Amino acid sequence: MARLEIRSLHKYFDGTEVIKGVDLTVEDREFCVFLGPSGCGKSTLLRLIAGLEDADEGSLVLDGQDITEWPAVKRNLAMVFQSYALYPHMTVRENMSFALKLAKADPAVIASKVAHAAKTLALEPLLERKPAQLSGGQRQRVAIGRAIVREPRIFLFDEPLSNLDAALRGQMRLEIARLHQELAATMIYVTHDQVEAMTLADKVVVFNEGRIEQIGSPLELYRRPVNRFVASFLGVPRMSFLDVTAPNGAPQLANGQALELLPEPAMPAGAFALGVRPEQLALCEPADHGKGVKLAGRLAVVERLGSDTCAYVQVAGLGTLTVRTHGEYAERAGADVCVRLDPSRCHVFNAKGVAVSHPMNPEVH
Numbered sequence: 001m002a003r004l005e006i007r008s009l010h011k012y013f014d015g016t017e018v019i020k021g022v023d024l025t026v027e028d029r030e031f032c033v034f035l036g037p038s039g040c041g042k043s044t045l046l047r048l049i050a051g052l053e054d055a056d057e058g059s060l061v062l063d064g065q066d067i068t069e070w071p072a073v074k075r076n077l078a079m080v081f082q083s084y085a086l087y088p089h090m091t092v093r094e095n096m097s098f099a100l101k102l103a104k105a106d107p108a109v110i111a112s113k114v115a116h117a118a119k120t121l122a123l124e125p126l127l128e129r130k131p132a133q134l135s136g137g138q139r140q141r142v143a144i145g146r147a148i149v150r151e152p153r154i155f156l157f158d159e160p161l162s163n164l165d166a167a168l169r170g171q172m173r174l175e176i177a178r179l180h181q182e183l184a185a186t187m188i189y190v191t192h193d194q195v196e197a198m199t200l201a202d203k204v205v206v207f208n209e210g211r212i213e214q215i216g217s218p219l220e221l222y223r224r225p226v227n228r229f230v231a232s233f234l235g236v237p238r239m240s241f242l243d244v245t246a247p248n249g250a251p252q253l254a255n256g257q258a259l260e261l262l263p264e265p266a267m268p269a270g271a272f273a274l275g276v277r278p279e280q281l282a283l284c285e286p287a288d289h290g291k292g293v294k295l296a297g298r299l300a301v302v303e304r305l306g307s308d309t310c311a312y313v314q315v316a317g318l319g320t321l322t323v324r325t326h327g328e329y330a331e332r333a334g335a336d337v338c339v340r341l342d343p344s345r346c347h348v349f350n351a352k353g354v355a356v357s358h359p360m361n362p363e364v365h
């Protein structure tokens with residue numbers, strides 16, 4: 001059992017507030033991802049949880065016990081760092097045994113725990129090697145193995161895959177997901193990679209400038225972002241935004257085209273913005289009479305991903321719209337194309353960037 005409550009936590013560095021009152025509960029066995037841009041304070045929050053930094057205000061409560069003042073070693077939480085932080089002069093086996101040896105555990109118990117972790121992580125053939133003789137992915141597996149043998153109450157991961165190449169990152173992501181299943185442990189994972197957040201998390205916490213913007217499951221955040229920051233941070237490629245004004249009470253886009261079919265009552269009075277995901281826009285023929293507004297533009301870039309294609313369409317007066325279409329799409333950059341925008345498939349944000357409505361049915365059309 002490991003349930004962590006973070007209550008009104010604040011942290012200052014040299015008089016600058018970097019954690020600005022964080023309230024959050026991480027449930028037992030939950031995989032909780034802290035997601036946010038560089039410098040938003042997610043690593044600092046993880047270090048506060050680990051006991052590597054002291055909180056200035058607020059408290060940390062683990063299974064009902066206030067651990068705010070506890071030293072790191074007493075908390076029994078294991079941190080896995082981006083830099084691996086292995087001891088270079090020790091073998092894999094020694095690295096993995098070290099914490100238990102320090103704690104004066106029984107050598108037979110240490111051997112059995114190391115053997116079990118090595119088996120779980122496919123490290124058995126590497127146990128007598130030194131870190132310099134390992135690949136990046138293998139080193140990161142040793143770092144995770146070192147955490148596993150300690151049987152911590154919570155695993156804390158600080159961007160553990162950032163130093164790996166794309167293929168290895170994908171593979172390690174799967175391994176970490178499998179480990180979470182197998183160990184049934186509480187895990188907190190810091191990343192700025194929203195693909196890691198979407199694929200690993202039970203719960204994603206989106207941070208911006210030391211504050212929580214939104215907490216939810218990956219799909220909740222994707223489908224119902226509370227504001228433009230969350231909407232633009234989640235999703236690859238990013239959501240496109242279109243500014244809307246209503247000069248004579250009738251809403252129109254920045255290029256002067258009228259907007260109909262807006263899902264009332266969500267339409268705010270005055271200026272607002274529509275947000276639309278690439279899969280909610282469609283390329284169409286100039287003669288198309290489908291639902292919504294037809295926007296004429298030029299293909300700026302075509303990204304062929306195999307199974308599908310991302311088309312970046314420049315529309316005069318509106319900017320670039322990103323459209324996801326099928327893998328066989330044959331047009332080339334420079335071609336004149338049309339994009340069909342169906343406002344009922346759009347998110348609506350008020351002038352302050354707060355979401356006021358979301359598509360009822362966000363599936364591909």
Ligand SMILES: Nc1ncnc2c1ncn2[C@@H]1O[C@H](COP(=O)(O)OP(=O)(O)OP(=O)(O)O)[C@@H](O)[C@H]1O
Pocket residue numbers: 013014018036037038039040041042043044045192
């Ligand atoms: N020891 C420190 N002393 C002073 N300022 C610090 C210290 N550690 C972090 N900061 C500052 O606190 C802010 C938050 O840093 P933090 O490392 O938590 O961000 P992050 O979201 O994890 O970013 P990244 O993804 O780049 O690691 C940054 O502005 C950083 O410069």
